[in-house]
Amino acid sequence: MQTDVALSRVRELILDGTYPPGARLTEMEVAATLEMSRTPVREALRALAADGLVRPSGRGVVVASLERGDLEEAYQVRAALEALTAELAATRQREGRIAPADLAALRDVATETATATAEGRFAEAVRLNRRFHRLIAELAANSMALHALERIWDQIQVSTLRSLAPPSRPAHVSGQHEELVAAIVLGQADEAARVARAHVLDTRTTTSQEERA
Amino acid sequence: MQTDVALSRVRELILDGTYPPGARLTEMEVAATLEMSRTPVREALRALAADGLVRPSGRGVVVASLERGDLEEAYQVRAALEALTAELAATRQREGRIAPADLAALRDVATETATATAEGRFAEAVRLNRRFHRLIAELAANSMALHALERIWDQIQVSTLRSLAPPSRPAHVSGQHEELVAAIVLGQADEAARVARAHVLDTRTTTSQEERA
DNA sequence: ATTGCATGCATTGCATGCAATGCATGCAAC
DNA sequence: GTTGCATGCATTGCATGCAATGCATGCAAT
Numbered sequence: 001m002q003t004d005v006a007l008s009r010v011r012e013l014i015l016d017g018t019y020p021p022g023a024r025l026t027e028m029e030v031a032a033t034l035e036m037s038r039t040p041v042r043e044a045l046r047a048l049a050a051d052g053l054v055r056p057s058g059r060g061v062v063v064a065s066l067e068r069g070d071l072e073e074a075y076q077v078r079a080a081l082e083a084l085t086a087e088l089a090a091t092r093q094r095e096g097r098i099a100p101a102d103l104a105a106l107r108d109v110a111t112e113t114a115t116a117t118a119e120g121r122f123a124e125a126v127r128l129n130r131r132f133h134r135l136i137a138e139l140a141a142n143s144m145a146l147h148a149l150e151r152i153w154d155q156i157q158v159s160t161l162r163s164l165a166p167p168s169r170p171a172h173v174s175g176q177h178e179e180l181v182a183a184i185v186l187g188q189a190d191e192a193a194r195v196a197r198a199h200v201l202d203t204r205t206t207t208s209q210e211e212r213a
Numbered sequence: 214m215q216t217d218v219a220l221s222r223v224r225e226l227i228l229d230g231t232y233p234p235g236a237r238l239t240e241m242e243v244a245a246t247l248e249m250s251r252t253p254v255r256e257a258l259r260a261l262a263a264d265g266l267v268r269p270s271g272r273g274v275v276v277a278s279l280e281r282g283d284l285e286e287a288y289q290v291r292a293a294l295e296a297l298t299a300e301l302a303a304t305r306q307r308e309g310r311i312a313p314a315d316l317a318a319l320r321d322v323a324t325e326t327a328t329a330t331a332e333g334r335f336a337e338a339v340r341l342n343r344r345f346h347r348l349i350a351e352l353a354a355n356s357m358a359l360h361a362l363e364r365i366w367d368q369i370q371v372s373t374l375r376s377l378a379p380p381s382r383p384a385h386v387s388g389q390h391e392e393l394v395a396a397i398v399l400g401q402a403d404e405a406a407r408v409a410r411a412h413v414l415d416t417r418t419t420t421s422q423e424e425r426a
Numbered sequence: 427a428t429t430g431c432a433t434g435c436a437t438t439g440c441a442t443g444c445a446a447t448g449c450a451t452g453c454a455a456c
Numbered sequence: 457g458t459t460g461c462a463t464g465c466a467t468t469g470c471a472t473g474c475a476a477t478g479c480a481t482g483c484a485a486t
Contacts, residue, residue, distance in 0.1 A: 001439065026467065037441045042468090043259060050263045058449075059467050073355045076297060080358075084293040142286045145293075148361055214469065239437065250471045255438090271479075272437050430485085438477080447468075456459085 002036050006044035009034060014053050014063055015154060017161045021065030025054065052155050066159040074159075075204035078152045079197045081145055082133065086180060086196035087189045088140035094187025098139055103185055106135050110181050114174035117167065130157075132177060136184070136196075173203065215249050219257035222247060227266050227276055228367060230374045234278030238267065265368050279372040287372075288417035291365045292410045294358055295346065299393060299409035300402045301353035307400025311352055316398055319348050323394050327387035330380065343370075345390060349397070349409075386416065 010030060013019045031041045045061050048054045054061040066074055092098050109132045116125040130153060137146045167173045176199040183192035223243060226232045244254045258274050261267045267274040279287055305311050322345045329338040343366060350359045380386045389412040396405035 003439080028467070038468090039440055039442090043256065046256060046260065047263060050260060059447090070357070073357045076301070076355060077294070077357045077361065080293050080297040081290070084289060088289070142289060144283070144286045144290045144365075148290065152357070216469080241437070251438090252470055252472090272477090428486090430483105432481105432483085434479105434481085436477105436479085439475090441474085442472090444471085445469090447466105449464105449466085451464085452462095454459105454461085456457105 002040035003043045003047075006030070006034055006036065006040050007047055010041075010044055010048060011051075011053065011154075014048070015157055019063050020161070021063050021158060023063045024057070024060050025063070026060040051151050053158060063158065064155070066155055071156070071159055072204070074152055074156055075200060078149065078156070079200035079204075081149050081152070082136070082200050083193040083197035085137040085140035085142065085145050085149070086184065087193035088142055088145075089136050090184045090187050090189040090192035092139065092141060093184055094189065097141075102135075102139060103181075106132070106139070106181055106184070109135060110174070110177045113177065114170075117170045117174065126157075136180070139184070167203070173199075176202065215253035216256045216260075219243070219247055219249065219253050220260055223254075223257055223261060224264075224266065224367075227261070228370055232276050233374070234276045234371060236276045237270070237273050238276070239273040264364050266371060276371065277368070279368055284369070284372055285417070287365055287369055288413060291362065291369070292413035292417075294362050294365070295349070295413050296406040296410040298350040298353035298355065298358050298362070299397065300406035301355055301358075302349050303397045303400050303402040303405035305352065305354060306397055307402065310354075315348075315352060316394075319345070319352070319394055319397070322348060323387075323390045326390065327383075330383045330387065339370075349393070352397070380416070386412075389415065 010019075010025070019025065025045065027038045027041050027045065030045070031038045034041065045054060049056060049061060053064055055064045089098070093103070109128055113125055113128040113132055116122075116128055133149075133153070134146075137149050140146070176195065180192060180195045180199060183195055223232075223238070232238065238258065240251045240254050240258065243258070244251045247254065258267060262269060262274060266277060268277045302311070306316070322341055326338055326341040326345055329335075329341055346362075346366070347359075350362050353359070389408065393405060393408045393412060396408055
């Protein structure tokens with residue numbers, strides 16, 4: 001239905017930076033752009049507000065961005081949830097509930113991410129990095145955690161779009177990804193949780209300190 | 214505005230069991246009940262769907278309830294988040310960023326909860342228990358975590374309404390609350406996280422196994 | 427008796443009109 | 457020059473009409 005069209009289109013436009021943080025969106029504008037009436041647009045904007053991607057601001061809504069403090073909060077929650085999903089994924093692996101092909105896919109994405117980063121294809125590296133983390137969350141088989149993480153990833157992505165910079169220590173990040181994969185493959189739940197949490201908090205520090213030239 | 218009225222009224226009706234899990238709600242019914250038009254009701258129902266309290270079901274929506282598996286997932290996420298908030302609260306206490314009155318309030322609620330449980334006032338005990346956990350989340354000063362937890366608590370509440378039974382080991386639960394308070398007061402972050410997680414997972418087991426007579 | 431189909435109806439999704447609201451802009455007064 | 461106010465306008469919130477949709481119900485046919 002139209003509402004879903006509006007929702008996904010506008011979400012994409014926000015996530016790819018076409019509507020940057022602070023940009024003001026009005027029902028009428030968006031309705032005109034998408035060539036539909038205000039009603040479905042209105043519902044889509046409300047849904048985006050519930051997801052934290054926009055916030056009401058006087059008349060209309062503006063694309064939300066997490067300020068320093070909020071970003072820190074987001075990373076803490078993300079770290080806790082990714083520790084959980086890593087732990088659950090490792091546990092499921094230990095119980096033999098994870099298909100070998102899924103583990104292979106995880107390894108592949110980790111490798112591709114490292115390659116893309118090393119070759120300077122940062123936009124793609126960002127996509128692959130997210131896919132890597134999402135794959136783990138999917139292996140955890142906890143839809144609630146996955147859903148919560150998708151929301152947080154979206155918010156963080158919007159807020160750090162402008163700083164699309166190379167990680168300060170690419171080898172370090174890739175190494176952490178490998179450690180994480182190894183812990184999951186070996187079914188070491190506690191270790192996976194520990195590494196996942198440390199990794200997220202580690203990227204937090206670098207991301208929030210970097211600024212694009 | 215009307216949408217917010219509809220949202221809070223319907224949410225309350227769901228949370229107090231007036232609309233039990235499985236109950237079907239249509240825009241027109243609710244609009245008639247609340248004496249407003251369909252538009253704000255429609256938006257409220259969509260918001261509730263985003264919160265996971267209702268889900269679309271053919272025409273209209275039905276009050277959602279978590280099945281065994283989903284409930285398990287919810288408790289895992291809740292445990293991870295409450296471990297985080299307990300840890301953050303303890304850390305803030307260690308840094309002297311928590312007012313003594315807030316700690317006193319936390320102690321009081323823990324005591325009241327234990328008393329209400331011991332005296333068989335279970336409905337009130339449930340309310341106090343939630344307040345206890347929310348107070349900790351507020352002390353953590355992480356609005357994202359608090360918000361996520363509110364959503365999960367709501368969903369769990371709806372799904373366990375019918376089993377409004379005394380905890381199987383009231384003294385045990387009260388003891389865990391005291392341990393948790395102690396760890397926070399002493400600023401022992403790791404211990405607080407450990408106790409919080411164990412406590413949530415402990416109540417999970419009992420709650421999902423109990424059935425009201 | 428059971429299955430398939432047609433018809434009616436409940437209900438939603440979307441569009442649009444109208445009234446309310448609050449913000450911006452400009453003018454006047456101090 | 458600055459501050460306060462009034463007025464106009466952009467924009468939203470809500471109501472309602474209309475068309476589309478899909479489900480239920482009943483009837484007929486095998």
